[in-house]
Amino acid sequence: MIARPPAGAPRPYRFPDFVRHRLPNGLGVWLVPLPGRELVSVHLLTDAGAASEDEAQAGVAALTAQVLVTGTRTLDAAAFAEATERLGIEVGSESAWDSARAGFTALGAHLDAGLGLLAEMVTDPRLDAGEFDRLRAERLNDILQARAEPGRLADERFLGQVFADGVPYGRLSAGRPETVEALTVESVRDFHASRYAPGVADVIVAGAFDPDDALAAVERHLGGWAGTGPGHRTIQPRQRGSRRVVVVDRPGSVQSELRVGHLGIDRHDGRYFPAMVMAALLGGVFGSRLNRRLREELGYTYGARCAFDPRRAVGPFTATAAVQTEVTADAVRELLAQLDGIRDAPPGDGELREVRDFLVGVFPLRFESTAGIAAAIEPLAVYDLPDDWWHAYRSRLEAVTPADVQSVARELIRPDDALILVVGDASKVADELRAADLGAVEVVPGA
Amino acid sequence: MSDVPIERHALGNGLRIVLSRDPSSPAVAVNLWYDVGSKHEKPGKTGFAHLFEHMMFQGSANVEKGQHFSIVQAAGGTLNATTWLDRTNYFETLPGHELELALWLEADRMSSLLPAMTQEKLDNQRDVVKNERRYSVDNQPYGDWDERMQALAYPDGHPYHHPTIGSMEDLSAASLDDVREFFRTYYTPNNAVLTIAGDFETDAALAMIERHFGPIPPNASLPPPPDMAVPDRIGEAVRVTVPDQVPLPRIYLAHRIAPFGSDAFDAFDVAADVLGSGRASRLYASLVREQRVAQDVSVFVFPIVGGASLFAMWVTARPGVELATLERSLLTEIDRLATEGPTDADLERVRNLQASRTASALERIGERADRLGQYTCLFDEPERINTEVTRYASVDAGRVMEALRTSITEHNRVTLTYVPAEAAS
Numbered sequence: 001m002i003a004r005p006p007a008g009a010p011r012p013y014r015f016p017d018f019v020r021h022r023l024p025n026g027l028g029v030w031l032v033p034l035p036g037r038e039l040v041s042v043h044l045l046t047d048a049g050a051a052s053e054d055e056a057q058a059g060v061a062a063l064t065a066q067v068l069v070t071g072t073r074t075l076d077a078a079a080f081a082e083a084t085e086r087l088g089i090e091v092g093s094e095s096a097w098d099s100a101r102a103g104f105t106a107l108g109a110h111l112d113a114g115l116g117l118l119a120e121m122v123t124d125p126r127l128d129a130g131e132f133d134r135l136r137a138e139r140l141n142d143i144l145q146a147r148a149e150p151g152r153l154a155d156e157r158f159l160g161q162v163f164a165d166g167v168p169y170g171r172l173s174a175g176r177p178e179t180v181e182a183l184t185v186e187s188v189r190d191f192h193a194s195r196y197a198p199g200v201a202d203v204i205v206a207g208a209f210d211p212d213d214a215l216a217a218v219e220r221h222l223g224g225w226a227g228t229g230p231g232h233r234t235i236q237p238r239q240r241g242s243r244r245v246v247v248v249d250r251p252g253s254v255q256s257e258l259r260v261g262h263l264g265i266d267r268h269d270g271r272y273f274p275a276m277v278m279a280a281l282l283g284g285v286f287g288s289r290l291n292r293r294l295r296e297e298l299g300y301t302y303g304a305r306c307a308f309d310p311r312r313a314v315g316p317f318t319a320t321a322a323v324q325t326e327v328t329a330d331a332v333r334e335l336l337a338q339l340d341g342i343r344d345a346p347p348g349d350g351e352l353r354e355v356r357d358f359l360v361g362v363f364p365l366r367f368e369s370t371a372g373i374a375a376a377i378e379p380l381a382v383y384d385l386p387d388d389w390w391h392a393y394r395s396r397l398e399a400v401t402p403a404d405v406q407s408v409a410r411e412l413i414r415p416d417d418a419l420i421l422v423v424g425d426a427s428k429v430a431d432e433l434r435a436a437d438l439g440a441v442e443v444v445p446g447a
Numbered sequence: 448m449s450d451v452p453i454e455r456h457a458l459g460n461g462l463r464i465v466l467s468r469d470p471s472s473p474a475v476a477v478n479l480w481y482d483v484g485s486k487h488e489k490p491g492k493t494g495f496a497h498l499f500e501h502m503m504f505q506g507s508a509n510v511e512k513g514q515h516f517s518i519v520q521a522a523g524g525t526l527n528a529t530t531w532l533d534r535t536n537y538f539e540t541l542p543g544h545e546l547e548l549a550l551w552l553e554a555d556r557m558s559s560l561l562p563a564m565t566q567e568k569l570d571n572q573r574d575v576v577k578n579e580r581r582y583s584v585d586n587q588p589y590g591d592w593d594e595r596m597q598a599l600a601y602p603d604g605h606p607y608h609h610p611t612i613g614s615m616e617d618l619s620a621a622s623l624d625d626v627r628e629f630f631r632t633y634y635t636p637n638n639a640v641l642t643i644a645g646d647f648e649t650d651a652a653l654a655m656i657e658r659h660f661g662p663i664p665p666n667a668s669l670p671p672p673p674d675m676a677v678p679d680r681i682g683e684a685v686r687v688t689v690p691d692q693v694p695l696p697r698i699y700l701a702h703r704i705a706p707f708g709s710d711a712f713d714a715f716d717v718a719a720d721v722l723g724s725g726r727a728s729r730l731y732a733s734l735v736r737e738q739r740v741a742q743d744v745s746v747f748v749f750p751i752v753g754g755a756s757l758f759a760m761w762v763t764a765r766p767g768v769e770l771a772t773l774e775r776s777l778l779t780e781i782d783r784l785a786t787e788g789p790t791d792a793d794l795e796r797v798r799n800l801q802a803s804r805t806a807s808a809l810e811r812i813g814e815r816a817d818r819l820g821q822y823t824c825l826f827d828e829p830e831r832i833n834t835e836v837t838r839y840a841s842v843d844a845g846r847v848m849e850a851l852r853t854s855i856t857e858h859n860r861v862t863l864t865y866v867p868a869e870a871a872s
Contacts, residue, residue: 299574361523
């Protein structure tokens with residue numbers, strides 16, 4: 001047998017350099033020239049995510065992003081779809097909590113034409129009443145469909161149960177059925193008119209282009225856009241209650257979808273890097289503690305993982321697994337034991353090194369595509385991260401020590417505060433969960 | 448347009464090698480296509496090819512259980528494997544200087560999986576795969592549509608009749624003896640294609656391949672491929688209604704068509720995009736945007752090579768829409784395309800979409816390696832990666848009409864309808 005071969009000499013990798021401009025109307029412009037590429041990606045970000053909407057209109061940001069794609073003043077929905085797709089361009093437009101994004105990837109030759117159509121869509125959209133009605137109905141139907149899927153039902157219910165009443169994060173960024181139902185085409189038009197503005201927007205262009213030409217194209221298509229925009233409001237997350245078990249009844253389920261967690265960190269938390277390394281070690285890679293124990297040793301699940309979801313304000317920390325119904329209580333116990341374990345002792349050097357080496361080594365692979373590079377610029381624009389963020393990224397990961405992992409786990413992983421949410425067949429799992437003494441058990445209907 | 452470099456080699460033991468060098472990439476992709484999928488399974492052993500794929504991550508002579516994943520990830524790599532009807536593929540993408548590590552890991556399990564095999568590992572992965580089935584099929588709305596569709600579109604006993612994930616009963620029956628026999632039969636160098644794409648030196652890579660894979664003996668008596676013969680048409684209109692925990696009814700259609708790799712298949716590929724790809728597609732424009740009878744539509748072809756492939760679609764009903772109305776609207780659009788053909792604007796649109804999508808996919812060296820492996824394993828023709836766009840663009844209106852008229856007919860159609868359970872009783 002041949003023994004494991006030694007590695008060759010690593011080749012240095014550097015995140016592509018980019019240049020920033022700001023147009024007189026306030027629009028931020030980020031150009032990432034990538035010579036030799038066939039494609040170009042354009043991402044136009046606006047501070048018009050769900051964090052910028054009024055709670056009574058929850059979902060207006062998501063719906064506005066969707067209605068944008070149904071045409072411009074000069075092109076109706078059909079004509080706009082034809083005009084873009086004829087260039088091989090599939091325009092995307094969606095919103096999250098902290099921004100709305102419209103964009104596309106195209107062959108380099110179509111940059112100018114594509115940018116022109118995207119700019120027209122964002123600055124001079126049709127916002128047609130008929131298309132609004134259709135998309136609102138589709139949105140409501142999608143919520144219905146999502147609630148029939150155990151995983152998506154669990155995601156939605158977890159947010160509603162982990163955040164206190166009145167905290168916007170306690171719902172999906174796409175809104176609630178009641179508020180979506182109440183939206184009108186006027187609410188979308190008002191939201192667009194006040195929130196979509198160059199003063200709170202950035203455009204990222206990554207790929208094959210001449211930087212002077214690209215800047216001129218951005219100026220030509222977006223230089224005449226005007227407005228400052230109010231931007232987002234401040235969200236102050238609070239958790240609902242302490243350690244407890246909520247069973248969302250879904251009769252007939254052959255698996256239980258588990259969501260275990262509590263509040264986590266925001267995007268500017270000083271513990272960002274140790275927190276990312278700790279979460280990867282606990283549940284972010286195949287050999288992580290959660291997956292190793294629940295899948296590779298116990299066979300309870302196809303996969304177990306955990307992650308922080310940092311936003312402008314504190315987002316959730318969630319551990320996730322879909323487990324066979326019969327082992328639900330055991331699986332929760334095992335999962336909690338892993339949350340305890342990461343707090344109780346620092347990880348071994350080898351275990352930490354493996355995870356750190358993965359996060360550092362995999363870095364270049366994240367940026368193979370022009371769209372991947374454009375997406376990497378997004379957090380810099382949205383969260384005002386320093387320009388050298390990606391250049392410093394790997395060394396900041398490498399600096400994380402076993403003591404850092406334990407100390408950040410003791411601060412950020414709090415099994416005693418955890419909400420244990422189970423979407424499953426209550427008639428089969430509730431008694432067992434009560435007997436397991438994991439916290440007060442409440443059973444709520446799934447539909 | 449795309450021009451992926453291709454260099455072919457072979458080892459004395461029959462291992463086929465495809466190299467595609469790209470020094471501009473910071474990484475290297477290693478991909479193994481084994482010419483074995485669920486179509487090779489025996490009666491009573493459904494799901495075994497996929498369960499076996501899991502066992503390939505349970506360690507080999509020099510690699511501990513779970514370490515295949517950990518070693519690649521610690522080297523800064525990503526990896527996985529998939530099993531489908533025709534094949535099983537294993538792949539990793541790593542920084543260029545770790546190429547030999549990937550080759551060593553793949554060779555170690557190709558040469559010496561069995562010494563590491565235990566009943567405990569098999570039992571564990573059987574449980575994992577059963578949970579994969581529960582997760583992706585049994586606990587999901589519409590979750591069993593593809594296994595129902597395959598069972599209805601292919602006759603009992605045909606190798607595509609049963610699903611890759613298998614049945615719970617057959618998974619329970621899998622034994623260590625099955626693992627041994629499957630490994631010895633199919634996991635041999637003369638039943639595999641090894642592809643490397645990205646940053647590497649050709650001579651050094653070939654020397655590494657020879658060093659690690661050269662000593663592995665071939666299977667001198669590879670079984671002949673399974674008999675995939677099946678009539679071109681289903682021969683009757685097959686209709687099944689499934690009451691399920693779904694909020695909205697959904698209609699699935701499938702038709703037997705020419706297999707992947709044929710010129711006729713390309714015409715169906717184009718037809719599928721004209722009908723269902725993008726917001727300017729015929730079905731989206733008509734059913735979703737204009738008539739508002741559908742919540743969503745999807746049209747696709749199965750890239751499978753045995754006997755017949757499938758031209759399939761689904762359309763989800765808007766609340767309150769009669770299924771008969773929805774089905775009629777759907778079939779009207781298909782018939783219109785079959786009789787009038789696509790317009791020049793339709794063809795320009797789907798050709799440019801396909802060209803963009805192909806370019807996007809081939810930006811990633813892992814995807815390049817996988818497609819090279821696919822074309823070599825299925826057709827012994829890796830060069831097809833560079834003619835995807837021209838083959839697609841060569842399809843004209845006449846070929847689309849011909850394809851639809853011959854195969855997309857009532858007596859070659861499975862209609863599978865999901866309805867909310869309470870409404871069905």
